[in-house]
Amino acid sequence: MIELKHVHKQYKKRDVVKDIDLLIPQGARVGLVGPNGAGKSTLMKMIATLVKPSSGEIYVGGQSVTRKKNQLRKRIGYVPQDIALHSTLSVRDNLTFWSGMAPGSVSDEWVSHLLSMVGLRQHVDKRVDQLSGGMQRKLNIIVALLHNPELLIMDEPTVGIDLPSKTDIIAFLKALGSDKTILFSSHDLQEIEMLCHYVLVLEEGTLRHFSSLNDLPHAQNPTHELLKHLKIIRH
Numbered sequence: 001m002i003e004l005k006h007v008h009k010q011y012k013k014r015d016v017v018k019d020i021d022l023l024i025p026q027g028a029r030v031g032l033v034g035p036n037g038a039g040k041s042t043l044m045k046m047i048a049t050l051v052k053p054s055s056g057e058i059y060v061g062g063q064s065v066t067r068k069k070n071q072l073r074k075r076i077g078y079v080p081q082d083i084a085l086h087s088t089l090s091v092r093d094n095l096t097f098w099s100g101m102a103p104g105s106v107s108d109e110w111v112s113h114l115l116s117m118v119g120l121r122q123h124v125d126k127r128v129d130q131l132s133g134g135m136q137r138k139l140n141i142i143v144a145l146l147h148n149p150e151l152l153i154m155d156e157p158t159v160g161i162d163l164p165s166k167t168d169i170i171a172f173l174k175a176l177g178s179d180k181t182i183l184f185s186s187h188d189l190q191e192i193e194m195l196c197h198y199v200l201v202l203e204e205g206t207l208r209h210f211s212s213l214n215d216l217p218h219a220q221n222p223t224h225e226l227l228k229h230l231k232i233i234r235h
């Protein structure tokens with residue numbers, strides 16, 4: 001479970017995340033949506049222990065992100081918005097490098113399983129810069145999962161890739177199973193609906209909405225309707 005109590009973040013005296021209280025159940029897949037600059041990345045980085053809240057408390061599985069940062073990093077995987085791979089190294093060498101940097105132990109069987117799940121096994125000897133954008137995104141996600149964390153935090157992990165690769169990534173994340181809690185930001189509402197149990201809407205740092213997708217009024221595009229209702233989008 002993730003618990004936020006009055007979480008607030010200021011950058012240069014500007015409030016970018018404002019007094020957020022939130023409870024996210026274990027095993028939930030949560031889609032974060034909101035306009036550019038709403039504070040999604042900042043909120044996710046605070047939960048991932050990468051940015052310190054200006055005030056308030058965040059607990060992941062009962063441990064404080066500020067007081068138990070090192071222990072918690074073993075339990076959290078973070079996928080940054082920009083691809084963080086060595087482009088001139090092979091997939092295999094990237095995995096070796098990032099396994100060495102991982103905050104917890106990495107098993108060969110698990111890495112091999114991840115490679116098979118995303119269809120990268122036959123590409124392990126290719127250089128990253130020879131992979132398609134979709135393949136690079138898949139590798140970027142695997143890197144965050146090397147130590148088999150229970151919480152996966154993903155900042156727009158499918159941005160700029162083709163539809164089949166997006167669909168593959170969604171299927172892969174679902175196949176990870178219900179013991180993984182996933183926070184996933186995206187501007188693609190369809191993707192959120194395909195993957196997530198919950199939707200969280202941020203606007204100008206304020207939590208505008210958090211609910212199960214099942215609780216939204218029945219509609220063909222419930223998240224889209226919700227954003228229209230909240231006047232975050234017009235059409």
Ligand SMILES: Nc1ncnc2c1ncn2[C@@H]1O[C@H](COP(=O)(O)OP(=O)(O)OP(=O)(O)O)[C@@H](O)[C@H]1O
Pocket residue numbers: 011012016034035036037038039040041042043
């Ligand atoms: N390190 C920083 N220093 C100063 N301001 C920052 C910093 N990081 C983010 N901000 C500002 O905080 C606000 C929220 O940014 P954030 O990246 O969290 O939004 P976002 O919802 O993820 O946006 P996007 O959808 O464009 O990625 C923005 O106004 C941004 O310019």
